[in-house]
Amino acid sequence: MESRTPIWNRDALCGRGEFGSFRAVTETSFRHLLIDVGNTSLKWCVLNGADGAQHVESLPNQDELTALTQIVEVEPDMPIAISCVRSDEFADRLSHQLRLAGASRVYAASTEQDFMGFQVAYDNAESLGVDRWLAMLAARRPDTRPVIVVDAGTACTIDVLVGDTHQGGYILSGSTLSQHSLVKETDKIRFDSVTGSSVGPGSTTAACVVNGSWLALSGAIKQVLSDFPNAELLIDGGDAVDLIALGVPGTLTRGLVFQGLSIWLRHLLATRA
CATH class of the missing domain: 3.30.420.40 (ATPase, nucleotide binding domain)
Structure with a gap:
């Protein structure tokens, strides 16, 4: 794409x-x-x-x-x-x-709280990650069509902006971090590393965990998109290609x-x- x-x-x-x-x-x-x-x-x-x-x-x-x-x-x-x-x-x-x-x-x-007219939703602007803020500066539109910016890496951030206003966002565990957390915080969920991404039902513990992490991630993004049905969805980060392949209807966008x-x-x- x-x-x-x-x-x-x-x-x-x-x-x-x-x-x-x-x-x-x-x-x-x-x-x-x-x-x-x-x-x-x-x-x-x-x-x-x-x-x-x-x-x-x-x-x-x-x-x-x-x-x-x-x-x-x-x-x-x-x-x-x-x-x-x-x-x-x-x-x-x-x-x-x-x-x-x-x-x-x-x-x-x-x-910054207000930069060239762009305002962030946080009361304490400094607590908003600078990478998220910079990506939004690049993604903002001159009209009022909503834009959803997803950076899917170790963590997955989702931010919504309309014109020059940040509406807020979400921070989730990325797919790999989610999988590692389950292994670390439970006694019996153990599996060898697997490759590939899917949101279908798994038939092994490994597939259940891996597919579940992708289902949670893609489902969260789709939910935000359903809340802003006319939004432009931009996806960056290491997991971006997989998410689009799994049916998340966004545009692969590098370098925001x-x-x-x-x-x-x-x-x-x-x-x-």
Whole structure:
């Protein structure tokens, strides 16, 4: 399935988002490094203005600083924006290492209550994960058609927005986390690892647990979609392909966090100019 072409607020970045083929169309083009730090991996992307993404890489934990510091050493003045859902200590260490490598402009994004007219549902905006917030910045529409943003990874987040207003959301265990939790918290639910995804009834303990995790996840998303029947459903994350294959009627959408992070960085630099 083709990636969705986002519809942007007129003040925001216009683009097309698929890892490796993101094209940014803006009045001013400049190279910038975007870093998305998840719970278990780190991804980075160099955006080259109108020429699009030069590279996107997903790095294991032990190698996550090597490639980044090499980029910084070559282009120390390139702006860098970081989205981090790990600890504040990790974010500070990453920023410090980039500055030691010579980076002169390092910025860490944080969720804001009201950004360019977009308002979040949380009373305490800082407690809303910055990755969710950035994805919503990228996904918002200029009209009033609802948008449901799903990021299906270790955890599965579901957020609903209408125009420039976040309606709220949900956080569920991802399929793998759900399976592991059942094994960890029970005495007799044990099985060898299995592959594949299905929502059909299982005939073994393994199949019952695995299929049940997918049924719960896909069912939750479909329930939210039934509450907002005219919504556009965007699905990102490691489990996105499986969910769509299981019949969740959404659009596979890659790179929303990067797109939102680029919007945030461009706005930040414009306000400081």
